[in-house]
Amino acid sequence: MTCLARRDTAVTGQKPLTLSSLPITFTVYKNHPPYIWPECSVRLPSELKMADCPEESSATFSCRLNLVSEMSALLSLLAATLVLVANVYSQDLTVELDQGIIQGSVGSTVSGVTFYSFLGIPYAQPPVGELRFKAPQEAPSWEGVRDASTVGSNCVQVEGSVEGSEDCLFINVYTPQLPGVKDACSLLPVMVWIHGGGLISGSGDPSLYGPGYLLDREIVFVTFNYRLGALGTVLVTFNYLLGALGTVLVTFNYRLGALGTVLFTFNYLFGALGTVLVTFNYLFGALGTVLVTFNYLLGVLGTVLITFNYLFGALGNILVTFNYLFGALGFLGLSHSEVSLNNGLKDQRAALRWVQQNIERFGGDPARTTIFGESSGAASVEYFMLSPSTSVNFIPCCVFTGLFQRAISQSGSVLNPWAYVDTTSAQIRARQLTRLLGYTAEDNDDIYNFLMGASAENITLQQSNVTTERRASESLAFVPTVERETGSGGEVFLPATPLEILKSGNFTRVPYITGFCSAEGKATIPPNTWDQVNNDFEGFLPYDLNLTIGTTESQHAAALVKKTYFGNETASIANVEQYIKLLTDTIILEGVLRMVNFRLRYNSAPIYVYQFSYEGRLRAAHADDLGYLFTTRFDHEELESNSTELTTIDRLATLWTNFAKSRDLGEGLDLPWDPVEESKQTYLDINTDLSVHNLLELHPERRAIWGALYSDVDN
Structure with a gap:
């Protein structure tokens, strides 16, 4: 040297x-x-x-x-x-955007790799005042140098009390490269995180989705906020953590928010023999890494992390995160010419367009962008593959452009019964919200004017009291719905139901990873659960089976499903594991695997399937896998160098960042992970050891029941 x-x-x-x-x-x-x-x-x-x-x-x-x-x-x-x-x-540490100049900060990853973060960058106009319930508008500009060392506000949500702001559409970028890279060959892969949170909560905050693991693998990481709940028709968040050597992390807020400060110090040692020792220590960073987040902070060696309120990272990648509106402020389903539907998803689209226009200035390659998300963020990823306004088809061996080129969905799908609502039900829920706020008018013009004047705090507090038509399988009130006309919403995001689009084959086909945790259904059990299971089991049937409660067909299906999981036993705490399996299948697993089958019908891009079953201090319940991808505020203990938990962190970060870099997914892990094919359906089990299994042999009795019930729906 x-x-x-x-x-x-x-x-x-x-x-x-x-x-x-x-x-x-x-x-x-x-x-x-x-x-x-x-x-x-x-x-x-x-x-x-x-x-x-x-x-x-x-x-x-x-x-x-x-x-x-x-x-x-x-x-x-x-x-x-x-x-x-x-x-x-x-x-x-300044970057000149079309909007203006921003000043970033320096951080370091868990392993000490330096990265650079640019936080709280507006990617759209604040959706306040007359812009409430409207599609996102072009990002504002500013004079002078904007401080990008801290995150912007979260989108409005309830965390004990109402917190956040409607002014929350911010994006965050984390990169291992100093800004100003001009050589196209030096640009890093970009990973954009879309956080989960049931479309009513979440953000790209690095305290939840830190880049400390992923930015060790040379990526750029991006996160952002988006509108949630009724104020966004649905709030979809991208909270993802990625990090890697030579990676840029970009994050943004999609009507949510995130903290984002970076501390760096210079220590200089002088020796008597004329020796100069210069070291740079960066919190949340890595050498040659840029960290950009929109409500999420992560870091990795030489990595750029891009996420949508979700942080992930990989060697040679950029991570981006952002906020978006959710809940009623993001997904209000009111039929009115001044109301844009699916604003939470449109916030996410605006964030991705911002990434395409700007990420090269942070050392990221816009032509190598991977979007990934968990839970409702995973469903958002699939919505992007269904929307004609974002689609681009994969042509093997060729370079192609678009808002993204690869995708990862963790524990969520558009085919899960909670991820979509028909337009009639969406309208009913908008009216119910209005009544909960104390207004009883039925005219849509009057309802619109009332909601425009209502406080974001009251809307957010009451949206959780809106009841849905079903119980266990459809627990989210404000979610995406079909847009038949644009109204004031600009481009239509979802012109048909997810099922209609999938049956037509007119969806984006890009390399894709999808999977689930082995115990998704582990959750707090309400006191009246056993009475409902034993006496009203029809309420646990997914609504998208299109069965009418009380009919012979519905009662027969309920009896068949109940016997499959509980046999002749009475449901109780004694057989709670069977209840967990029921929730795992109905809420997550069946939707994920049905999506795999639809993609196989029109297969022109590789599909990879995994199951996360490793149980360390975390288990394998819903979202437990995120603890092995991101550094979070819940991390209290240092991991031993030879622990299986540290091994699992390394495996997940390696798999995800290999994918973002278009590498062999098993590179560095000594295990091939092949894509699913009609003739060879396999999945990777991520446990203490990695192993490959036959997907058709996964819970065969349970899957046979659901296959029979969904056969008429899917064909």
Whole structure:
């Protein structure tokens, strides 16, 4: 290894600074593990030069200066170097967008890799005042330099009390590369996280979806907020954590919010023999990494992480996160010319368009963008594959463009019964919300005017009291619905039902990972659960079976399903595991696997299926896998270097970032993970060990029952 100190060195993307007559530049040292120190490239006076670093240098980066002039000259040089290095980092962490200039900050990953984060960047106009219930509008601009070291506000939601703001459409970007990369060959893959939260809560906050694991793998990470609940017709969040060496993390808020500060320090050690030791420590970061988040902060070595309120990362990637509106503020289903439907999804689309237009300025490659999400975020990922306004088809061996080129859904699907509502039910729920707010008019014009004047706090408080037509299988009131006309919503996002689009084959086909946790149904059990299971089991049948409660057909189906899970036993805490299996299948698993079958009908891009069944301190319940992808505020104990938990973290981050980089998914893990085919349906089981199994042999008795019940629906 040789320390750079050539007088003719020009550092790409860096402007030489001058102090008196001494010009000094430097660049990040990112291509020579295991060092995590920056590489200094100093244009020295002719009297001074840098000597080769000794081969044994590993714990420190201490290249000796050969003293040819007076010691006073050396001390002056060192002092100037320190001042200038600090100034370079302060000045070079700016990015010029079409909207204006932003000033970012520096962080480091769990392993100490440096990254750069740019937080709280508006990706659309605040949806306030006359813009409430409207589709997102073009992002605002600003004068001067905008501070991008902290996240923007979360979208309005209830966390004990109402918190957040309607002004919440922010995106966050995390990258392992200093801004200003111009060489297209140096651009990193981008991962954009869409957070979950039932479309009524969540954000890209790094305290939930930190990039500390994923940005060690050279990606860019992005997160964002989007509108939730009734104020967005549905709030969809992208909370994802990714991180990796050479990765950029980008995150944004989609009418939600996220914290996002980065602390960096410079420690300089001077030795008697003329040695200079310069180290940069970044919280939430990695060497050569840019971290950008919209309500989510993550970090990884040399990684850019892009997420939508979700943080993930990978070697050589960028992570992006953002906020979007959810709940009634994001998914109000009122039929009115001034109400845009599916605003939470449209927020997400606006965030993805922002990424395509801007991510190259953070070192990310817009043509290598992976979107991923969990739960309602996973369903959002699939909605993007169904929407004609975002679709792009995959052509093997060819380069293609679009809002995204790869996709990952974790524990969620548009075919889950909670993920979609018909337009009639959406209208009923909008009227019910209005009555809960104390207004009894039936005219849609009057209802619209009333809701425009209602406080976001009251709307958010009351939306959770809106009841749905079914119980267990359809628990979310404000979710996506069909748009027959644009109204004031601009481009239609969902022109037909998910099932109609899937049957037609007119959906985006890109490389895709989908999967589930082995115990999705583990949850708090309400006191009256056993009475409902034993005496009113029809209420547990998924509504999308299109069965009318009380009919012979519905009663027969209920009896068949109940016998499959409970036999002749009375449901109780004694056989609670059977109840967990019932919820796992009806709420998550069947929708995920039905989507796999639909994609196989029109297969032109690879599909990978996994099951997460590892149980460490976390179990394998819904969302437990996220603890192995993201650093969170709930992490209290350091993991032992040889623990199976640390191994699981490494495996998940490697699999996801390999996928984002278009690599063999099993690279580095000594296990092939092949795509699903009609003739060879396999899945990867992620447990203490990785293993491959036959998908057709997964819970065969349970799946046979649901296959028979859904056969008329899906064909």
